[in-house]
Every structure is written in C-alpha cells, then in structure tokens.
Amino acid sequence: MGFILARAYGVVARTGLHCAPLLHRAIDGGVGSVRLSLSWFTTDEECRITARAIREIARDANSSVGSS
Numbered sequence: 001m002g003f004i005l006a007r008a009y010g011v012v013a014r015t016g017l018h019c020a021p022l023l024h025r026a027i028d029g030g031v032g033s034v035r036l037s038l039s040w041f042t043t044d045e046e047c048r049i050t051a052r053a054i055r056e057i058a059r060d061a062n063s064s065v066g067s068s
Contacts, residue, residue: 001034001057009053011036011046 002015014035017024024032036050 001054004057005034005050005053009049011050011053 002013005011005013014037015032017032018035038047
C-alpha cells in the first residue's frame with residue numbers, strides 16, 4: 001500500500017513492522033502496517049486525498065480478490 005500511495009497519489013507513508021514484530025505477529029500474522037504522520041501543517045485537503053486514496057486502494061484490492 002505504501003508504494004501505491006506514493007506512486008499513484010503522492011502520499012508518503014511508512015510501511016513495515018515499526019519495531020514491533022511481536023505485536024504485529026499477534027495482531028495480523030506479522031504482515032505489517034502502514035503509518036501516516038500528520039502535523040500542524042497537514043491540510044484538510046491532504047487528509048481528504050489520503051482518505052480517498054486508501055478507499056480506492058482497498059476497493060481495488062477487494063475487487064481483485066478471487067479474480068485470478
């Protein structure tokens with residue numbers, strides 16, 4: 001997801017286990033996560049773009065499950 005966010009939408013995100021592999025193993029089987037960091041300088045529009053991007057990526061991933 002991090003690669004797609006960056007390439008297709010210009011959104012920079014941190015992906016991986018974030019120094020907590022045991023926690024990730026317990027929660028999601030060790031797959032990892034995507035971390036977004038907001039600041040006082042993050043605009044409402046940037047938040048909307050990011051939310052829309054995540055929805056689109058999830059929708060595309062769900063529609064491709066079982067289609068191969």
